[in-house]
Amino acid sequence: MSISPEMGHSHVFLGSDHERNERRIRLVIALTAVMMVVEIGAGTIYGSMALLADGWHMSTHVSAMLISALAYLYARRHAHNARFTFGTGKLGDLAGFASAIVLALIALIMGWESVLRLLDPVAINFREAIAIAVVGLVVNLVSAWLLRDDHGHHHGHSHAHDHGHEHDDDHHHGHSGGRDNNLRSVYVHVIADAMTSVLAIVALLLGSRFGWTFLDPVMGIVGGLVILQWAWSLLRMSGAVLLDFIPQGEDLPEEIREAIETDEDRITDLHVWQVGPGHHAAIVAVATPVSRDPSFYKARLADIHELSHVTVEVTVDKAA
Numbered sequence: 517m518s519i520s521p522e523m524g525h526s527h528v529f530l531g532s533d534h535e536r537n538e539r540r541i542r543l544v545i546a547l548t549a550v551m552m553v554v555e556i557g558a559g560t561i562y563g564s565m566a567l568l569a570d571g572w573h574m575s576t577h578v579s580a581m582l583i584s585a586l587a588y589l590y591a592r593r594h595a596h597n598a599r600f601t602f603g604t605g606k607l608g609d610l611a612g613f614a615s616a617i618v619l620a621l622i623a624l625i626m627g628w629e630s631v632l633r634l635l636d637p638v639a640i641n642f643r644e645a646i647a648i649a650v651v652g653l654v655v656n657l658v659s660a661w662l663l664r665d666d667h668g669h670h671h672g673h674s675h676a677h678d679h680g681h682e683h684d685d686d687h688h689h690g691h692s693g694g695r696d697n698n699l700r701s702v703y704v705h706v707i708a709d710a711m712t713s714v715l716a717i718v719a720l721l722l723g724s725r726f727g728w729t730f731l732d733p734v735m736g737i738v739g740g741l742v743i744l745q746w747a748w749s750l751l752r753m754s755g756a757v758l759l760d761f762i763p764q765g766e767d768l769p770e771e772i773r774e775a776i777e778t779d780e781d782r783i784t785d786l787h788v789w790q791v792g793p794g795h796h797a798a799i800v801a802v803a804t805p806v807s808r809d810p811s812f813y814k815a816r817l818a819d820i821h822e823l824s825h826v827t828v829e830v831t832v833d834k835a836a
Contacts, residue, residue: 528595529605529824531793537699538588544659544702545581548574551655555648573622574652577705580618584702587611602825605792608698612754615701619708620747623740626712630736640732642724649716656710663703696793697754704750708743715739760789768796768822775816780804784831795824803833 531537555571591604715738719731756763769788776783785801802813810828817823 527598527601527603527791527825529603529792529795530591530595531605531608531696531795533696534588534592534793537696538585538592540662541581541585541588541699541702544662544706545578545585547655547659547662548581549578551652552578574709576618576622577709580615580705581702583614583618584608584611584698587698602791602797603795605795606757606790608696608793609754609757609790612697612701612750613758615698615705616747616750616754619701619705619750620744622708623743623747626743627737627740630733630740633733633736634730637729637733640720640723640729642720646717646720646724649713649720653710653713653717656706656713659706660703660710663699663706695753697750697757701750701754704746708739708746711742712736712739757790762788768798768820771820772798772800772817772823775820776800776802776813780806781813785829791825794822796822797825797827798823799827799829801829801831803831805833807832 552571552574555574587607587610591607594600594604597604715735716732719728719735723729723731753763755761762769769786772786772788773783781802781804783800784803785799787799789797791797798817800813800817808830810830813828813830814826817826
């Protein structure tokens with residue numbers, strides 16, 4: 517049986533800043549890719565291993581950012597595809613999860629290469645290496661500024677669709693900002709690269725001044741450990757969304773209970789999960805001694821703008 521997009525309700529649960537974030541990521545990819553090509557080209561022409569290494573290092577970040585850009589594009593183009601029964605809002609979390617794995621691999625490679633460099637030191641051209649690190653830091657700071665998350669606002673309205681059945685669906689299209697793990701993954705990549713540049717500059721300055729060449733690989737190990745921790749945090753956040761896990765501190769279920777439950781009405785079953793940045797769905801089963809339409813209970817949830825898709829089931833229970 518074919519699924520028609522005309523059937524049922526729209527399930528567009530993209531973040532309120534989806535298109536803005538998509539444009540910014542494309543700009544950051546272009547900026548990083550240009551820097552990558554320049555470094556690889558200059559390293560090849562002038563025989564600089566430092567330039568080549570940094571260029572190929574930036575290519576890994578470009579690859580990870582491409583995952584995020586494609587996720588934004590695919591989610592937007594298929595937002596109205598009815599086969600995505602809860603929309604494409606979680607594609608960003610899937611991309612963030614994949615990007616976190618790439619970030620963790622980069623951190624492990626950094627640590628391994630640094631250990632090898634400690635065991636087998638090589639001569640360092642401090643002036644050239646410092647110049648590369650400074651230019652890389654500037655590029656990453658510009659990219660971080662472009663990716664800044666400044667959507668800490670919430671705006672929206674709700675639309676109730678009442679069908680007069682004992683269970684009913686409601687769509688509150690209150691496009692609140694929410695946490696965009698796809699954007700966050702790209703931001704973490706950029707910040708990780710910036711931190712690596714800062715550590716490299718410090719190590720190279722001290723190494724050129726005091727001859728402490730061992731600081732360069734030591735800083736690489738420190739940077740790898742910090743980036744690994746960031747990757748783990750991103751994996752946990754994006755993985756929680758993919759598994760419909762309600763994290764500690766998320767008070768949405770409690771808000772729903774406070775809005776619905778009274779001396780007469782009680783919730784017998786409650787499921788809440790995120791379907792996109794700033795968008796949550798909920799299935800609420802209510803037992804009540806008085807026969808009421810589901811729209812009665814959904815009206816109590818109208819002020820909870822994080823709820824974009826609500827299904828209410830009402831059971832008349834004289835013992836409730």
